[in-house]
Amino acid sequence: MNKLTNLQSFLKQQQLDAALITDPHNVFYLTGFNSDPKERLLAVMVFAEAEPFLICPAMEAPDAKAAGWTGEIAGHADTQDAMQVLYETAAKRDQQMERIAIEKVHMNVERYDAVNHYFQSPEIQSIDAQMNAMRVIKDEAELDILRHAASLADYAIEVAADVMQEGMTEIELMTEIENALKKRGITHMSFDTTVLTGPKAASPHGKTGQRKIERGDLVLMDLGVIYEGYCSDITRTLAFGEPSEQAKEVYDIVKRAEQAALDAVRPGITAAELDGIARKTIEDAGYGDYFTHRLGHGLGISVHEFPSIHGGNDMPLEAGMVFTIEPGIYVTDQVGVRIEDDLVVTEDGYEVLTKYPKELTIINR
């Protein structure tokens, strides 16, 4: 559990006595136990100078053990005050509790009131930035999982290219894709699968619906899977039948913008610089006003995590960071194209995780 050890080192360095981690994604990251009991308390409490413990609904304790957690587990029943059980388990360790840390972007005010009530710590800090900083660099085991998650996203696009037909609705195509993934054991997508056809592809926040594929349509698909707790996220825009000249032009610009950003990825370049490179390619082609969102986002246990790849983020990229690059052009009611890959920054460049071809696929059947 070197992730836990890293967090303990941080606590010592910052002279923090303990951190109470309650975001299920962070609990999974630190403990390997992947659960979200919603309103019921799940937490791992980490101490600068004592053994950590996990607290969860009593009925989940066997699952936590099965997931490899070998430390103490405090189970709580629905009839108990879970925050009191937490406090009593912590108190047994007889540690100073002058300075503790919580996830301020996750903990709700009700629980915060309980932390104040039980622990009476004079100082409660945010641990969010540190958790983000730890999670933003993926290790080799995480990368292997992310590679596999990405390969399943590739497979989803292959399935779509094989089955799409004139007259098929967006929801039908989505269903075919998700059914194929279920047969490979995928039970959860990383977000709602998006299939947008024809003019609907020009709406970056459009919803998969009942529109039927027509010959000459672009078909934009944005989807990803959750595999062993980690997310993938791919977008491909395919043509069903011969696309218009405008569609081909827009596709080519987006493809060049995506490749230009990819080619610039290496340790040291900033997120803002990457965003600028893709944006300039699109601006130079005269479509600057139609690229209306950030270039990309970090990817891991959460489908949107750090780093955020946008013009205001001057964070230099480092080896081990995983994120998407996904420029798009959306000309309302006319044409919409987005191309999205997942990649990891390497010591001397980058490795693309999603591998479905980016030459414009034109389906004629």
Added chain:
Amino acid sequence: MNKLTNLQSFLKQQQLDAALITDPHNVFYLTGFNSDPKERLLAVMVFAEAEPFLICPAMEAPDAKAAGWTGEIAGHADTQDAMQVLYETAAKRDQQMERIAIEKVHMNVERYDAVNHYFQSPEIQSIDAQMNAMRVIKDEAELDILRHAASLADYAIEVAADVMQEGMTEIELMTEIENALKKRGITHMSFDTTVLTGPKAASPHGKTGQRKIERGDLVLMDLGVIYEGYCSDITRTLAFGEPSEQAKEVYDIVKRAEQAALDAVRPGITAAELDGIARKTIEDAGYGDYFTHRLGHGLGISVHEFPSIHGGNDMPLEAGMVFTIEPGIYVTDQVGVRIEDDLVVTEDGYEVLTKYPKELTIINR
């Protein structure tokens, strides 16, 4: 918008100056706008003595209007501090801000810090109990939607009964059910569909997996749909081929327990009394140790909401409350049965919303 007016009356009565509502389910309840922009701010701010306003990401403003919101909309861009935009929009109303209310079970500490920073209100109360109290009584328009959501859950069980076959996996059966619902326009289930077969049905927290249906299995299905923002939730346990004598005995006890609880539903009886009636039926039959969870839960915009039907809840039921009744018996590695209906308390009794038959369905094909 009489729901908003009700909340305003409550604020005046309690001498609260304003309520900041940020839980997407509560925003939908009050405004009709159903959106969850995750880490981005969505809120409706309601004042005792001034017009309410909605704040959302700028790109969602047209959707809020389309959903019927006719009041002010403050849109915020990703480059802005959304809490500052909120504060400035509120400040324009020039209201006293001495006592304000927030949802303490929803708002995170980071946002709470911002509320304190901008509003500097001496008193910040919780509005959670009032929102729960309002939502727990459904009006006729809500009941019509819930009836339709329940009929789609019935349909899902009909589909399952039609298609289940020897050798079909749990995931395959789940896929057939969800595909049939997609064809009826359902894009989201109210929770992960559960299909548990044979001895797996005896695990109340088991997960839909690769086990194949065998002749003689009980097949337990727990599922629901989201229809126009409202949830349904049904459980039926069917037999594929002739079940064991023990399975038939357990099924009969659960059915009697469920019916006994249903028959007792009327305004004035408490949640605890209902739980006790079902539990006593099961205890008297000698299976008391195998009914390991509460009798039911409220249902509406959230799949788990108030009232909670358990032995510790002495809340008397009122007409308009909607909840599940779902007793179960789980004899580990042997037999598991649960039967769950959705119902509404009426002036003189109850109306069951889910109507799939509860006689043991034995499928022989």
